[in-house]
Amino acid sequence: MTVTEPAAATPHLLSVDGLCAGYGKVTAIDDINIHVDAGEGVGIVGHNGAGKSTLLSAIFGTQQIWRGNLVFDGKRANNAQCSENIGRGMAFLLADRYVFGSLTVLENLDIARSNAASGEIADRAMAKSRELFPRIWERRTQRADTLSGGERRMLGIAMVMMWEPRLLLLDEPSVGLAPALVERLFGTLSQLREAGLAMLCVEQNIPALLRLVDRVYIIRTGRLVGEEKASTLAKRREYWDLVLCGRFSTEGRPLHVVVGGPGKRSH
């Protein structure tokens, strides 16, 4: 059993130390320690209700942080407003209903554009989105709820790219998509990663996730229980133990287990 080494001296793009958050009196995540470096892809896996989405929400500012420390780009970002985080270079794509269905494609893009740091950045991002997502652009006058699931996902990505973020938080991007669309979506996300965009991605489709990210954190009942390189995990034939029981083995070698492990969930 290897204990995770302390955080490196070099500053991370995102650093989360001892984060605790929840709903009412129930603790959803407790003592979470993770980091994401600039340009790095990091995945989070765990069973349903493990607290993965809560972690992303707490990082982005839509969920109150109770304890712990959140540092983004060298600045403390505990309970920062979403607009502040967007301004600092963070973006968040929700698991479902990620576009405004009653607005047209152009109006959706305009909503995102209004938060861009400058008109120049927005114009550049708009041109890039036309190049990356030509099909979305062809349907720019249509209401977003008339697009297919895959097109809506693409529109959601085009919207957040309007801010030229440095860290993209993704909550289950493959949910509700057909396998062919998942491949296409992860292809697009890989392109963005190659262009230098850091990602923190919660995903149940582990094979797809491992092709996208460099490292994976495993969460169980609100606690961080493991961390491993994606390339190591990719050598496995099955991943059920990652999301179900929290006992891990990788061809005889144990995962890097984080100190603490699953504990009681109370506040």
Next chain:
Amino acid sequence: MSWSAVLVSGLTSGSMYGLFATGFGLIFSVTGRFHYAYGAYFALAGVLAGWGNQYEGWNVWVATAIGVIVGFAAGVLTEVLVYRSFDKRSSAFSLLGVFIASLGIVIAVEAAMQLWLAAAPTYTMELVPYTVWHLGSVGIPEVDVVVAGVSWIGIIVLSLFVGHTTTGRKMRAVAANRYLATTFGINVNRIFVITFALGSLAAAILGVLYTSQYAASSTMGDNAIVFAFVIVFLARSGGPLMWGLIGLILGVGVSLGGQVIGQVWEQPLVFGVLFVLIVSLPFVQWFRETRVRPARVL
């Protein structure tokens, strides 16, 4: 009353209902708040302007400005100081809490108007000179033309604002998905305040116009809010133009219906239509669903 006069009256009151419902509908659809006090602030603006002009000797424009500002400010302050506090609780509690708070405000504002502005049961002022325009044999009071004109200008301006400005798009985004709007950096509280400001301004202007056209009373908002509710219910997710159009149809319908069955029955007629619609909707839905035949299994 001749049929043409009834029609003119219906078109005027229908236009007014249209703008009134537009303000109420915007608040309801964007914020999800059932702002029942909307009617009370409409009455407050009208009664204050009429009382000031009639009993305090305020110039008609000063009375108008004070009425509009007070009605507008009351709406905005209600959102900021009262309704927002319910947001910190669960959404189910928030809906009920806002409605109960709104009912309490109606009772308090009406009582305050009756206590402090008790010089007369109704107030009026001549914002628009009482002259009558003639279109052939039909006489149209100038005040009716002004009221209908202002109402439709208001409806069109609000429609353009909501449809073609960045703030308007943000309002529709918040209406579509409040949480998603937050993740796109939209300040939801600010959008709520803007929405309340627009709606309250419409109600306050109409309150003063109503005082000029008819006579203001502390309870005049009670009827108006019922009409607004019916219009917004009928238009479902429609925007300002739809609310305006349905308001116009309802105004003409009620006016003509009142001519046939008597003015006393106008409001029961509106409630009757609403009741029939509410009761019949599940049957219409059931009928539609049963018409979709399942695929034949071979």
